[in-house]
Each structure stands twice: as C-alpha cells, then as structure tokens.
Amino acid sequence: MAMDAETYVMAKKSVMDHESDAVVSICRDAVNVGTAHDAVRGIQDGLIETAELFDLGRVTMAQMSSSCMAAKAGMDVLSTSACSISHPAIILATIEGDRHSQGKDVLRLELSGLGFNVIDLGSDVPVDVIIKEAIDRNAEAVVTSVIMSTALPNEMVLEERLRTAGIRDKVITCIGGPPTTQAWADRIGADIWTRNSSGCMKRLLESFPSMR
Ligand code: B12
Numbered sequence: 001m002a003m004d005a006e007t008y009v010m011a012k013k014s015v016m017d018h019e020s021d022a023v024v025s026i027c028r029d030a031v032n033v034g035t036a037h038d039a040v041r042g043i044q045d046g047l048i049e050t051a052e053l054f055d056l057g058r059v060t061m062a063q064m065s066s067s068c069m070a071a072k073a074g075m076d077v078l079s080t081s082a083c084s085i086s087h088p089a090i091i092l093a094t095i096e097g098d099r100h101s102q103g104k105d106v107l108r109l110e111l112s113g114l115g116f117n118v119i120d121l122g123s124d125v126p127v128d129v130i131i132k133e134a135i136d137r138n139a140e141a142v143v144t145s146v147i148m149s150t151a152l153p154n155e156m157v158l159e160e161r162l163r164t165a166g167i168r169d170k171v172i173t174c175i176g177g178p179p180t181t182q183a184w185a186d187r188i189g190a191d192i193w194t195r196n197s198s199g200c201m202k203r204l205l206e207s208f209p210s211m212r
Contacts (some may be wrong), residue, residue, distance in 0.1 A: 004035040011042025011074065015113075016050050018066035023074035036083035039074065040115070041212055044205060047071045047113045051198035064106070071113030079115070086210040087117045088140040091133050091171075094123035095144045095158065097151035103177060104145040107197050111143070114201055115211050127158045131165050141172040141204060149179040156188040172207050174200055 007030045014022040023043065030039035050067040053059040059067075079087060090111060094104045101123040112118045119137055121129060134142055142162070146152055155175050162168040174192040175185055185193030192207075194200045205211060 004030075004038040007033075007035040007038040008042040008045075011039045012046035012049070015043050015046030015067050015071045015074070018050075018063055018070050020066070020070040020073045023070045024077055027074040027077040031078065031081040031083065036078050036081055037085070037212070040078055040083065040085055043071045043074045043078075044114050044212065047110065048198055048201050048205075051110055051196075051201055055196040055198050061106075065109055068109035068113040072109075075113065075115045085115060085212065086208065087115055088208050088211070089117045089119060089137050090141045090143055090204075091119050091121060091130060091137065091139045092143045093121040093125035093130055093145070095130075095146045095151050095154045096124060096126050097154055098146055098148040099124045100145075100147035103147060103197075107143065107145065107200065110197055110201055111204065114205060116141075116204070127154060127161055130158060131161050131167070134162075134171055135165065135167060139171055140208070141174060143174045143176075143200070143204075146175065146177040146179060152179050152184070155180070155184075155190065159188045159190060172204070174204065176200055 010026050027039050030036045050059055054064040092108055094101055108118050108120045121133055146155055173190045175190045176194055182193050192203045
C-alpha cells in the first residue's frame, strides 16, 4: 500500500510538538479516509525522534511526557478503529533491590505511546513476581530497569528463572539503566540492551513488525 505522506508528516509533527488535540483529530481523519497505518507510523517515528532529543538533553522531561501523552491519545483513537495493529503486552519493572522509579516511569510513557500494552509492576519488584505476571498476562516482552549497581545480579537471576519457568523462549528480554552494559547483557543472555530509552523503543518496535 502506498504511504500517505501528508498523514504521516502531520502525525509525526503533532507528536513532536506535543499537540494532543491535533494528534487526535489527525487520527480521526486518518481513520475516515483509510490512512490509519500512516498515522501510526507518524506517531511512532515522532515519539522516537522526541525521545532521541530527550536523551540528548534537547527536550525537557515535561515536553517528553506531553509528547508521550499526545501519542497515546492518538493510538487510542486508532486502536478502536479498523486499524489492525497489534498491542503486545510488556511487563515493566525496576528489578528487586532497587527502589528507583523515574527511569522506568519514562519508559512506561514512551512504550505506551508506541502502542504497547505496558503492565507496570512498579519498583523493587521480586523476580518471582515478574515471572508470575509474565505468565499470567501472556507477556511478549519483559523490560527491566536497574539503577543501583547492587541490584544488577538480580537481572541474571531473572534470566535464569525465566528459563526454569520454561518461558524464556516466549518473551523478549530488555535491560537498561546506568550500571548495565552490552557485555553484561551478553553474559546473562538478555535479548536487548540499549544505553538510552529511545534505543529500547526502536529495538522493541523492530521486534514486533505487526505494530506498524
Ligand atoms: C532520584 C534519586 C533517588 C530517589 C529515587 C526516587 C524515585 N522515585 O525514583 C531516592 C531519594 C528515593 C533515592 C534513593 C536511593 N538512592 Co538514589 N538517586 C537518585 C538520583 C539523584 C537520580 C536518579 C533518577 O531518577 N534519574 C532520572 C531518571 C529519568 O534517569 P535514569 O534513572 O538514569 O533513567 C534513564 C536512563 O538510565 C535509561 N534507563 C533507565 N532504566 C532503563 C531501562 C531500560 C530497559 C533502558 C533501555 C533504559 C533505561 O532511561 C531513563 C530515561 O532516560 C541518582 C543520581 C543521578 N544523578 O542519577 C541517585 C542514585 C541512583 N542513587 C543512589 C543511591 C546510593 C541511593 C540509595 C541507596 C541512597 C540511600 N543511602 O538510601 C537509595 C536507594 C535505595 C534502594 N534500595 O533503591 C546512587 C546509586 C549508586 C550505584 N552505583 O548504585 C546514585 C547514582 C547517587 C550516587 N551518585 O551515589 N535515589
């Protein structure tokens, strides 16, 4: 299907300008004229670009949050329409032993804005609770944040228990936060590691092509 450039550009710009009303109105029009998928792509690309600017310090937390909410408002319009995109369930948590929540909260807004069904379990979440929720909610990805270096070993425990529970092959695992590295992710067997949340958004979206 040929892409409708106008819908795509308008949706992307409105998300980057955090104009919630405009995003909603563009999405309603897109549903009516059959360009909903272009609106989806515009929203997602606009949100990722905003997150990249946030990571560079060129967009404030308030602007980032507003863009996420604008994107979510648009995605809500599109998901109630005939636009057949998937909304994979993601378990999100700050790992056991770590009470920091702000980095995880940014991820929740960003991943919800992309169209994921984000199940936020909070912070300092026991590994066994993460496993149980992943099973009960039929999660397709488990995303964990770790800010305290002392909590880092629990990321390894999570990978081990996912294997023991027999669901390791059913979920994509994604880790991040200041003490994490690609070398650590390789060592414990996590699927995705990125330095910034924008990288995580891109990698997860690539993992679920049915979302676009
Ligand atoms: C705010 C803060 C707190 C608040 C947390 C409030 C809350 N609700 O989150 C409070 C006061 C409660 C707190 C408590 C503690 N803190 Co504190 N805290 C901080 C501080 C100042 C900012 C952290 C923050 O929120 N940053 C803002 C967010 C948005 O950024 P972020 O967390 O880095 O997340 C971003 C990226 O890292 C990334 N990211 C994060 N998670 C993920 C996950 C994935 C998958 C991906 C891809 C990306 C990603 O994306 C996010 C968005 O851009 C840092 C110092 C600092 N400047 O970082 C210390 C800091 C993290 N705290 C520290 C410490 C030691 C503690 C305490 C132990 C203090 C104490 N003695 O009680 C306790 C922790 C107890 C516990 N068990 O958890 C140390 C950690 C040291 C270490 N190496 O582990 C730090 C680094 C301060 C320091 N320099 O010593 N803290």
